[in-house]
Amino acid sequence: MLKVKVYADRMSQPSRAVLIFCKVNGIEFDEIKVEISKRQQLSPEFAAINPFKKLPAIVDGRFKLFESHAILIYLASAFPGIADHWYPADLSRRARIHSVLDWHHLNLRHGAAPFVLHSVLAPVLGLPLNPKAAAEAEKILISSLLKLENIWLKGNGRYLLGNLQPSIADLSLVCEIMQLELLDEKDRERILGPHKKVQEWIESTRNATRPHFDEVHKVLYKVKEIIQAKQSNQGDGVMQSKTKSPLPSKM
Amino acid sequence: MLKVKVYADRMSQPSRAVLIFCKVNGIEFDEIKVEISKRQQLSPEFAAINPFKKLPAIVDGRFKLFESHAILIYLASAFPGIADHWYPADLSRRARIHSVLDWHHLNLRHGAAPFVLHSVLAPVLGLPLNPKAAAEAEKILISSLLKLENIWLKGNGRYLLGNLQPSIADLSLVCEIMQLELLDEKDRERILGPHKKVQEWIESTRNATRPHFDEVHKVLYKVKEIIQAKQSNQGDGVMQSKTKSPLPSKM
Missing domain, CATH: 1.20.1050.10 (Glutathione S-transferase Yfyf (Class Pi); Chain A, domain 2)
Structure with a gap:
């Protein structure tokens, strides 16, 4: 299975939330480090992932997504076996x-x-x-x-x-x-x-x-x-x- | 059927979005005017609906909800027959x-x-x-x-x-x-x-x-x-x- 790519800098609090969520829920992913202190989020390569040049962002197959709340909701919904309390169906x-x-x-x-x-x-x-x-x-x-x-x-x-x-x-x-x-x-x-x-x-x-x-x-x-x-x-x-x-x- | 109550001031842009959404989609609701210019959103009655004293808010049966984005998502999900393009299932x-x-x-x-x-x-x-x-x-x-x-x-x-x-x-x-x-x-x-x-x-x-x-x-x-x-x-x-x-x- 193709792993999700998580573009993150652990110094960014929304990046940390997404990384912890993936790890706790056994989502297989590759953590791709984008260092804000080196302005790496401003690179043309990263702008192709997130035109707003902010972290975190994910790539799941051909699907690109940014904004941490949207990412957490997507991950909780798209991956099987994630406990309901994280993002209830009700x-x-x-x-x-x-x-x-x-x-x-x-x-x-x-x-x-x-x-x-x-x-x-x-x-x-x-x-x-x-x-x-x-x-x-x-x-x-x-x-x-x-x-x-x-x-x-x-x-x-x-x-x-x-x-x-x-x-x-x-x-x-x-x-x-x-x-x-x-x-x-x-x-x-x-x-x-x-x-x-x-x-x-x-x-x-x-x-x-x-x-x-x-x-x-x-x-x-x-x-x-x-x-x-x-x-x-x-x-x-x-x-x-x-x-x-x-x-x-x-x- | 019990109608949804929408607490709104049309001078508030998120209130307007919720009102228009209900009207366009034929959701039956009662518009309850809370006038910001008269500080009515600060009343104890309204604080019992939304403790943050902001507009809009809705009451659907016993369920109270505030924050306009959350309200729009809820309405699009909870009411039958709303066209998918408003909030796609995909x-x-x-x-x-x-x-x-x-x-x-x-x-x-x-x-x-x-x-x-x-x-x-x-x-x-x-x-x-x-x-x-x-x-x-x-x-x-x-x-x-x-x-x-x-x-x-x-x-x-x-x-x-x-x-x-x-x-x-x-x-x-x-x-x-x-x-x-x-x-x-x-x-x-x-x-x-x-x-x-x-x-x-x-x-x-x-x-x-x-x-x-x-x-x-x-x-x-x-x-x-x-x-x-x-x-x-x-x-x-x-x-x-x-x-x-x-x-x-x-x-």
């Missing part, structure tokens, strides 16, 4: 998962991704930090975490929507939040600390997808070391507003 | 529609909605105009229109993805763009003028969903008159950065 349960996924793109993602980029990750990509943009994104992030805690994780189940088992929405949103591992401990605790249900839910999702969850997230801890090394080289480090010259990536 | 065609819908939320919507709000609509809602936020949003809007023109509308079909008939994605994205009708002619021409395929696609979608498309969009032209009256009352008008006191809505 229309109303499925609809509620779509509503979480839509909320993710309109809220959480607009907080988490720019916050991490502008507060710690930028120098690894050769860009300056931007404390003002980080502060804006932090507001959206914190408001989204509050809504996760008080609305989406309301109910008795361990997962979103009160579910007893994880769906593609749990995986997608937890991978988004996992990028907060790049922050220093104090910042991470300030942001995630008040949200006990969110923390428990991350642990539940991690446990349900072990060992793949930890393996795919390893890269974050490697990059965190690079960030910390850069910060200690630069003295005060944490929130410098101007980096004089772009730093080359060491990834 | 997994890869369906997946590509999901990818357009995801792109909409991550791109076009983040340009169009804040641009119209901050450049013309705010005073109708009792808020000041914000030319700086409008300029930021305009960049995202123009980049999104370029991608619609050159990527999503590539191909020979009249609709997104080269399709010969409209899908829920065409309806959702066209309703988003239709809010540009609130701009004055010069601004609308500057933004939409260069995108011939986008203009033809709006016309095709309008034609495919007549007369409901025009009927549901009527409110825009009514509000445009209010905006123009306010502008001429205030002299120079078009891009005032500060409105001294919030203006009450006349909607």
